[in-house]
Amino acid sequence: MTYGQRAFRSDESLTEEAVTRDAIAPFLSSRGYSVLHDQRTQTGTAIAQFLRVKAPDGRTLQMRVRLCSLRTAGRENDRKIAAAQLRARFINDNWDDTHHFVVERD
Numbered sequence: 722m723t724y725g726q727r728a729f730r731s732d733e734s735l736t737e738e739a740v741t742r743d744a745i746a747p748f749l750s751s752r753g754y755s756v757l758h759d760q761r762t763q764t765g766t767a768i769a770q771f772l773r774v775k776a777p778d779g780r781t782l783q784m785r786v787r788l789c790s791l792r793t794a795g796r797e798n799d800r801k802i803a804a805a806q807l808r809a810r811f812i813n814d815n816w817d818d819t820h821h822f823v824v825e826r827d
Contacts, residue, residue, distance in 0.1 A: 730766045738788060742770055745786055753777035 746756040749772070758773040770786035812818040 735766060738768065741788055742768065742786065745770075745772065749774055757781070 742761070746759055749756055754777065755775040756772060757775060758771075760771045760773075762769045772784045772786065774782050774784065776782055812822050
């Protein structure tokens with residue numbers, strides 16, 4: 722028996738992602754950051770977004786934007802997903818080592 726393929730991302734999800742990504746620069750600006758560059762690279766439906774900003778203290782920073790979504794309503798574990806999952810597993814069973822790896826990778 723074959724099953725029909727389920728779309729990984731819905732059109733609504735993709736539209737919501739675009740709206741959220743477009744809202745990041747105005748949000749940062751409202752907090753005193755000057756957005757110097759907003760780079761987005763799309764592969765399939767996945768979008769990588771990097772921002773270069775000038776902080777209120779004058780430092781230039783580069784940020785990688787990672788968006789996380791919650792499950793849709795109607796599931797038993799609704800809203801029980803950690804929004805900060807940057808990796809599936811820790812490195813050396815340690816958050817600091819994992820965070821350092823993610824920062825260096827990006």
